[in-house]
Amino acid sequence: MTWTPVCPLPDLQPERGACALVAGEQVAVFKAHDGALYAIGNQDPFSGAFVLSRGIVGTRNGEPTVASPMHKQVFSLVSGVCLDDPGTVIPTFQIRVTMGMVEVSVK
Amino acid sequence: MTRVLIIGNGPTAHRLASALTDKGFTGTVTILGEEPRGAYDRVALTSYLTEGRDLAYPEISGVEVIKGVKATSIDPQAKTVNGTIPYDVLVLATGSAPFVPPVSGRELDGCHVYRTIDDLDAIRTSAARATTGVVVGGGLLGLEAADALRGLGLETHIVEMSPWLMPRQVDEGGGAVLKRHVEALGLTVHTSSGVLGIEGHEKVTGLRTPDTLIEAQVVVFSAGIRPRDELARAAGLAVGERGGIVVDDGMRTSDPAIYAVGECALHEGQVYGLVAPCMTMAETAADRIMGGAAAFTGADLSTKLKLLGVEVAQFGAMSGALDVTYLDPVSGVYKKLFVSDDASTLLGGICVGDAAPYATLRPFVGAALPAAPSDLLFSPVAVELPGDAPVCSCNGVTKNDVTEAIKKHDLTDVAGVKSCTRAGTTCGSCLPLLKKILTESGVATGTGLCEHFAHSRAELFKIVQVRGITTFTQLIDEHGTGRGCDICKPVVASILASLNNGHVLEGEQAALQDTNDHFLANLQRNGTYSIVPRIPGGEITPEKLIVIGEVARDFGLYTKITGGQRIDLFGARVEELPRIWRRLVDAGFESGHAYGKALRTVKSCVGSTWCRYGVQDAVTMAIDLELRYRGLRAPHKLKSAVSGCARECAEARSKDFGIIATEKGWNLYVGGNGGFTPRHADLLVQDVDTETLIRTIDRFLMFYVRTADRLQRTAAWLQELDGGLERLREILVDDVLGICADLDAQMAAHVVTYADEWRATLDDPVKLSRFVSFVNAPGTPDPSISFTTERDQIKPELLQVTSR
Numbered sequence A: 001m002t003w004t005p006v007c008p009l010p011d012l013q014p015e016r017g018a019c020a021l022v023a024g025e026q027v028a029v030f031k032a033h034d035g036a037l038y039a040i041g042n043q044d045p046f047s048g049a050f051v052l053s054r055g056i057v058g059t060r061n062g063e064p065t066v067a068s069p070m071h072k073q074v075f076s077l078v079s080g081v082c083l084d085d086p087g088t089v090i091p092t093f094q095i096r097v098t099m100g101m102v103e104v105s106v107k
Numbered sequence B: 001m002t003r004v005l006i007i008g009n010g011p012t013a014h015r016l017a018s019a020l021t022d023k024g025f026t027g028t029v030t031i032l033g034e035e036p037r038g039a040y041d042r043v044a045l046t047s048y049l050t051e052g053r054d055l056a057y058p059e060i061s062g063v064e065v066i067k068g069v070k071a072t073s074i075d076p077q078a079k080t081v082n083g084t085i086p087y088d089v090l091v092l093a094t095g096s097a098p099f100v101p102p103v104s105g106r107e108l109d110g111c112h113v114y115r116t117i118d119d120l121d122a123i124r125t126s127a128a129r130a131t132t133g134v135v136v137g138g139g140l141l142g143l144e145a146a147d148a149l150r151g152l153g154l155e156t157h158i159v160e161m162s163p164w165l166m167p168r169q170v171d172e173g174g175g176a177v178l179k180r181h182v183e184a185l186g187l188t189v190h191t192s193s194g195v196l197g198i199e200g201h202e203k204v205t206g207l208r209t210p211d212t213l214i215e216a217q218v219v220v221f222s223a224g225i226r227p228r229d230e231l232a233r234a235a236g237l238a239v240g241e242r243g244g245i246v247v248d249d250g251m252r253t254s255d256p257a258i259y260a261v262g263e264c265a266l267h268e269g270q271v272y273g274l275v276a277p278c279m280t281m282a283e284t285a286a287d288r289i290m291g292g293a294a295a296f297t298g299a300d301l302s303t304k305l306k307l308l309g310v311e312v313a314q315f316g317a318m319s320g321a322l323d324v325t326y327l328d329p330v331s332g333v334y335k336k337l338f339v340s341d342d343a344s345t346l347l348g349g350i351c352v353g354d355a356a357p358y359a360t361l362r363p364f365v366g367a368a369l370p371a372a373p374s375d376l377l378f379s380p381v382a383v384e385l386p387g388d389a390p391v392c393s394c395n396g397v398t399k400n401d402v403t404e405a406i407k408k409h410d411l412t413d414v415a416g417v418k419s420c421t422r423a424g425t426t427c428g429s430c431l432p433l434l435k436k437i438l439t440e441s442g443v444a445t446g447t448g449l450c451e452h453f454a455h456s457r458a459e460l461f462k463i464v465q466v467r468g469i470t471t472f473t474q475l476i477d478e479h480g481t482g483r484g485c486d487i488c489k490p491v492v493a494s495i496l497a498s499l500n501n502g503h504v505l506e507g508e509q510a511a512l513q514d515t516n517d518h519f520l521a522n523l524q525r526n527g528t529y530s531i532v533p534r535i536p537g538g539e540i541t542p543e544k545l546i547v548i549g550e551v552a553r554d555f556g557l558y559t560k561i562t563g564g565q566r567i568d569l570f571g572a573r574v575e576e577l578p579r580i581w582r583r584l585v586d587a588g589f590e591s592g593h594a595y596g597k598a599l600r601t602v603k604s605c606v607g608s609t610w611c612r613y614g615v616q617d618a619v620t621m622a623i624d625l626e627l628r629y630r631g632l633r634a635p636h637k638l639k640s641a642v643s644g645c646a647r648e649c650a651e652a653r654s655k656d657f658g659i660i661a662t663e664k665g666w667n668l669y670v671g672g673n674g675g676f677t678p679r680h681a682d683l684l685v686q687d688v689d690t691e692t693l694i695r696t697i698d699r700f701l702m703f704y705v706r707t708a709d710r711l712q713r714t715a716a717w718l719q720e721l722d723g724g725l726e727r728l729r730e731i732l733v734d735d736v737l738g739i740c741a742d743l744d745a746q747m748a749a750h751v752v753t754y755a756d757e758w759r760a761t762l763d764d765p766v767k768l769s770r771f772v773s774f775v776n777a778p779g780t781p782d783p784s785i786s787f788t789t790e791r792d793q794i795k796p797e798l799l800q801v802t803s804r
């Protein structure tokens, strides 16, 4: 498993995503209100645009989510499943903090 | 294992295969289709031409589809098709073919039918080199084809044999109203007419009727359909005298191993040319194939559609002992109800121009009328549907089915009802009814915003204002649950902004904003953003125009004059936005709030300064108003316009607040809307001076900001306001609620605290740090964004969609 440093933890705004380029892959990273970190693919599968990091973060029935800014489909930050269309799943990635640095692994 | 083979791959075949799969059929299902593509939504065919819609149905997993292969023979003894494909159960779903009358010249280049995607492609090609087109047949499909020809830019004629259009759905009176609508669109209608022959060598040059020669290069035949029973006939199955494969209530043909469904089937002497009965037949056959006892017992031929922008509907019988007619020739509305001789039972109805009775009254066909027939036609009364009333005829769903599904699965929206009951998934005409049932079931009536707040927007506004709440976290901790979503967060952001809580990107507020507000720009389809500087009143100096031109050129942006009298620059990446705005701000521009639920533009006409008719200075007024209300956050966007005289060149009456100059002062109109549901604004105050005008607008806007629902424009808000315009006038002018001083103070606070969001952003390194594509590579542009060129400007390259 390769970990790529992305940014210092305080640079992530709570409930607002950021996008990182990791080994050619666009990864959307989020810090929830409780501090939990999530990483998912940045591509919105419905429009094809790489914009999920710019969506609104929230919860649905307690599950942390992000809504695509394009047409508002909601995705689980935990599983990548689209809660409005459960047949559609986007990739999720491992994320952790090492010595204050947020790190993501795509493999 | 049972092998089911379906011939034909239209909507009926598709439904049959999906019904089998849904019911857990364990055998194999193979579909043989002659068209070169998978099954698609034929009902929506025209939208393929007019909107480029993708009509393909989703593939059904586990079902084998053989495309582009025509079945040419059936051997019922050997149980094979085309000599080689074996079956245990065969289903004919071959649909029907357009009938082309045997007139001379019908094979010429330029003659078409209107049935498949290939037909439409061919029509499009012919139309490209044509100026005039004729549709033979003025029925439902003929009118649809005529609309398509018109959409392709052809001067269009319709030739119909009957004395009026759509003879199968409307009577003579309705036909006359319909004809007037169609002619108003510029189409030429020839009724009581026919085709003698098509003129031309190789290519069509004209169409001859008994009265005239119509010069035309495209002819579309839409003179009825014939069931495709040729395979069945050759295989020795029973067929009707006038065509159609004879089936019983279980959709079985004269050979017990062969079924027929859809438009090719003849049941009790009837062939059905509408999709709803075809779907019922498919469900019936699926049940029978799996050993069930479902029966098809005929179907309702009611229809409701919108053709050439005109609503047309017919339900139940088309005649009766008594009838009641409502005719408004001015607005082109014709409604007729047929009732029993004692006027107590509804037999049927016809509507042209306003199909509202279709949804409310169709379920009452054969039952007691819910009110006097004339009341039902003149003023729409609220009627409660009986439980067994059919709600969605396409999918055979009753009101009870819907209410049970709502209860059983805790459904909260139309989408849920669609996926659980299938209602609303075909023609869509029952969607308003589904919504109504949800409301009746007490589901959608809750005014709560979403799962996080049980309050409406207006209630939250009060809570925030009265309790002095300044953060989302405090509001949701004390008055909500969870951490919010894309619905409630922007609402709270807007409320906080309306109550002057500083910059929209300040602190926690930033995380509440939609992407547009977050980047102070509008998101485009490829992930880039657009930029709209404010150009108050549409007035701009040559110097400023040059700056916009230079910025667009230097950053390679697409430039377009908008419908709001200003200029939009498209195709900027997030990291370019601050640099672009630095140049614009330095040249004196500020944010145009094209991204915000806020004041957009105040359009103006040139007014008395230049125009020889103008009676007041419209431009100065527009600029003053735009500068006064710029940056005001509201439940939805706000638009305005000022016209210099009653000629109304600024289209003020289509705006949320519109001002028209009079000899004596100004008229203020409120609650106008373009958009989805256009509405003309209502006159609130007349001939007032400038001071009164502005005070009234201040109050109007603040009252709207306080009390409207999320995403409710002023038009819808005013329509729902108890007491309507009269009440609004009492509140804003006579101050009956005693809130005017408050409203005035709130607007005054807005005006003095306004600051340009972009200038403030450029001055703040923390806010600027968000404008990067990648946190770990701030200098790298997003590689997924690329452009081609069209008419010397950039255009986004299409993106790969990974889900549908």
Ligand code: SRM
Binding pocket: B522, B523, B524, B530, B531, B532, B560, B561, B562, B563, B564, B565, B566, B567, B568, B594, B600, B601, B637, B639, B654, B655, B672, B673, B674, B675, B676, B677, B713
């Ligand atoms: C740019 C422009 C089209 C153009 O090239 O002319 C435009 C573009 C958009 N319009 Fe519009 N509208 C534009 C004038 C209009 C007008 C005409 C007008 O304002 O005089 C209307 C009808 C008038 C009205 O609003 O009553 C109009 C009715 C809509 C609607 C429907 C609103 C409704 O009440 O039904 C939407 C959807 C919405 O807001 O929910 C919409 C939404 C949009 C959005 C924001 C869609 C989106 O979310 O991406 C478009 C993005 C703008 C962008 O990227 O910059 N646009 N739009 C026009 C910008 C005017 C401006 O300078 O600000």
Ligand SMILES: Cc1cc2nc3c(=O)[nH]c(=O)nc-3n(C[C@H](O)[C@H](O)[C@H](O)COP(=O)(O)OP(=O)(O)OC[C@H]3O[C@@H](n4cnc5c(N)ncnc54)[C@H](O)[C@@H]3O)c2cc1C
Binding pocket: B007, B008, B009, B010, B011, B012, B013, B032, B033, B034, B035, B042, B043, B044, B045, B046, B069, B070, B071, B072, B093, B094, B095, B096, B114, B115, B116, B141, B144, B228, B231, B261, B262, B263, B264, B272, B273, B274, B275, B276, B278, B305, B427
């Ligand atoms: C423009 C248009 C608008 C319409 N609008 C409406 C509407 O608003 N409301 C409504 O209720 N209905 C509407 N209809 C009618 C509706 O489309 C039909 O009722 C429906 O398509 C019938 O479905 P089907 O599968 O039985 O037949 P079809 O859709 O005709 O499909 C049959 C398929 O079988 C194929 N086929 C035939 N013979 C063979 C063979 N021997 N081998 C292989 N394949 C074969 C055909 O190529 C075709 O693809 C409209 C139709 C058209 C053309």
Ligand code: SF4
Binding pocket: B605, B606, B607, B608, B611, B612, B613, B614, B615, B618, B643, B644, B645, B646, B647, B648, B649, B650
């Ligand atoms: S609205 Fe009146 S003043 Fe304005 S341009 Fe038209 S005619 Fe002239």
Ligand code: FES
Binding pocket: B391, B392, B393, B394, B395, B423, B424, B425, B426, B427, B428, B429, B430, B431
């Ligand atoms: S009536 Fe056609 S989808 Fe419901």
